[in-house]
Amino acid sequence: MMRFPVVLSAPSGVGKTTIARELMKRRGDVGYSVSCTTRHPRATESTGVDYHFLSDAEFISRVNQSEFAEWAVVHGKRYGTLRSEVQCVLDAGRHVLMDIDVQGARQFSASFPASVLVFVLPPSVDALVDRLRARNTETDAQLAERLRNAHAELQDVGRYHYVVVNDNLDLAVDTVSAIIDAESAKRGRVHALDEQVSELVARLEEQIARYMK
Ligand code: ADP
Ligand code: 5GP
DSSP states (O other), X not given: OOOOEEEEEOSTTSSHHHHHHHHHHHOTTEEEXXXXXXXXXXXXXXXXXXXXXXXXXXXXXXXXXXXXXXXXEXXXXXXXXEHHHHHHHHHTTOEEEEXXXXXXXXXXXXXXXXXXXXXXXXXXXXXXXXXXXXXXXXXXXXXXHHHHHHHHHGGGGGGOSEEEXXXXXXXXXXXXXXXXXXXXXXXXXXXXXXXXXXXXXXXXXXXXXXXXX
C-alpha cells in the first residue's frame, strides 16, 4: 500500500488539530508530523507531542541546515515541517497527517506532489469566533490577527483537492478518513498495479485454455 502526506489547512480555530487527533485515534495507518514553532506552548501542549518548541536562533539554524521540507511565518511566528518527521512517519508505513498553513501547503506540495491537500472550512464565521474564544488561548489582539489572516487564507481554497466543513466533528473526521481511503484506491497510487494485473491476466489465460479444451 502506498502511503502519502495528507495536508490539513484551515483558518485558526476551525478545528484542524481536533480533527487530526480524532483521526489518529481511529486509524492506525495514519501518523502525525510534529511541526517546529517559535511560538510559546499553550497550557495544554507539550514539546515533542504538539510541537517542537524552538527559539528563533534554533529555528534559523535548522533552516540553514535545510532541515525543513517547508516553513513559513504565520501570525508573526515561525512554523515548519522537518523532513525527518515526514520520512519517519512514511518509513513506519503510515500516511503523514500535517496541520500546516496555506503558504506551507504550497511549498510542501511542490516538493511532495503525491500530497493530498484538504481545506477545512468553518460552518460559519460566528462558529469560528466562538471556537477561538472558547479555546481561550489567544489575547484579543492575537484573536484579531488570526481572524485577519483567516480572510487571506480563504483566498487559497482553490489550490486544495478537497474541502471539508467542520460542523459536526464526527462527520468531518469520517470525511477526511474517506478521502484517505479514496485516494489510496487511485490507480496511480496502487502498489505494483502492472504486476498485479499481469498476474491476473496470466491466470485468466490458463483458465481460458483449460475451458477451451
Ligand atoms: P485549529 O487547530 O484549526 O486552530 P482546534 O482544533 O484547536 O483548531 O479547535 C479550536 C476549538 O474548536 C477547540 O476548542 C475545539 O475543541 C473546538 N472544535 C473543533 N471542532 C469542533 C466542532 N466540530 N464543533 C465544535 N467545536 C469544535
Ligand atoms: P497554532 O499556533 O494555532 O497551533 O497554528 C497556527 C497556524 O500555523 C495554523 O494555520 C497551522 O496550520 C500552522 N502551522 C502549524 N504547523 C505548521 C508548519 O509546520 N508549517 C506551516 N507552514 N504552518 C504550520
